[in-house]
Amino acid sequence: MSEGYPFLKGHGTENDFVLLPDHDGTVHGDLDPARVARLCDRRAGIGGDGVLRVVRTEAYAAAREHADPAEAEWFMDYRNSDGSLSEMCGNGVRVFARHLLEEGLVEPGRPIPVGTRAGVKVIEVDGDRITVDMGRPQVLGTTEVAVGSARWAAAHVDMGNPHAVAFLDEGQSLAVDGPVGPLASEPDFDRSVYPHGVNVEFVERRGAGHVAMRVHERGSGETRSCGTGACAVAVAAAVADGRAAGGPGADATYRVDLPGGTLEITWTADDRVLMSGPAVVVARGTTAL
Numbered sequence: 001m002s003e004g005y006p007f008l009k010g011h012g013t014e015n016d017f018v019l020l021p022d023h024d025g026t027v028h029g030d031l032d033p034a035r036v037a038r039l040c041d042r043r044a045g046i047g048g049d050g051v052l053r054v055v056r057t058e059a060y061a062a063a064r065e066h067a068d069p070a071e072a073e074w075f076m077d078y079r080n081s082d083g084s085l086s087e088m089c090g091n092g093v094r095v096f097a098r099h100l101l102e103e104g105l106v107e108p109g110r111p112i113p114v115g116t117r118a119g120v121k122v123i124e125v126d127g128d129r130i131t132v133d134m135g136r137p138q139v140l141g142t143t144e145v146a147v148g149s150a151r152w153a154a155a156h157v158d159m160g161n162p163h164a165v166a167f168l169d170e171g172q173s174l175a176v177d178g179p180v181g182p183l184a185s186e187p188d189f190d191r192s193v194y195p196h197g198v199n200v201e202f203v204e205r206r207g208a209g210h211v212a213m214r215v216h217e218r219g220s221g222e223t224r225s226c227g228t229g230a231c232a233v234a235v236a237a238a239v240a241d242g243r244a245a246g247g248p249g250a251d252a253t254y255r256v257d258l259p260g261g262t263l264e265i266t267w268t269a270d271d272r273v274l275m276s277g278p279a280v281v282v283a284r285g286t287t288a289l
């Protein structure tokens with residue numbers, strides 16, 4: 001194999017990513033979608049739900065449209081496994097921060113600002129627990145999603161990227177042999193509401209401040225976890241519970257159980273969403289893909 005170039009593999013609650021160090025933007029430049037798909041292929045490639053290119057904001061023109069290099073030295077250039085772009089990746093940005101720390105690219109014990117296509121996100125690492133300020137959610141009304149003949153009302157929530165959150169009916173289960181099925185194909189959604197596609201979350205209530213979910217992600221299919229999706233679910237649950245933040249009320253915190261692990265989401269009284277969870281880098285290597 002030719003000498004290839006370095007990559008790393010990491011995950012956050014089993015939402016997994018191929019990381020491509022490209023600090024001055026000269027190794028990869030703008031990633032070709034077909035190449036991202038090859039890297040993410042779980043048989044012929046390295047395998048992942050997406051790619052995180054690690055580039056200095058200063059070194060990438062597209063990054064400077066979304067982040068000021070003086071505010072965020074590093075930019076997370078995120079792509080879905082089909083090569084498509086997304087504005088933001090919640091689990092990915094925790095893995096990204098873990099990588100920056102482990103490589104000595106940021107100072108330990110200080111907040112880490114990371115540029116994304118949804119603006120700058122600030123991350124705090126406390127041992128195994130990483131907390132991201134995901135910013136202000138947008139609650140945009142109600143829409144409808146369907147899987148086969150089963151239909152649900154869904155909350156339209158935007159976390160910088162689009163989400164449709166469907167709460168299962170009483171007695172319905174998230175199990176793959178239930179109404180949600182194996183989610184092998186994209187649920188039906190209203191393309192007039194989501195002209196650029198949507199991440200669709202299905203939610204089961206598990207008690208006060210506690211939900212479980214599955215997700216079909218735009219551009220990646222069903223994944224074991226989705227950070228922005230868990231945030232959208234917690235926001236939709238808080239609205240349904242009359243705990244919508246952004247007002248004089250208290251913070252609203254939800255435990256969100258996903259197939260790949262658990263995230264803790266808080267919608268603060270000053271209308272920010274904080275997401276906390278683990279993130280690890282599990283391997284490094286070289287690839288010619």
Ligand SMILES: N[C@H](CCC[C@H](N)C(=O)O)C(=O)O
Nearest residue numbers: 086089090091161226227228
């Ligand atoms: N897994 C990611 C979501 C990626 C969103 C992407 N699928 C899209 O918006 O197109 C997360 O942890 O937030």
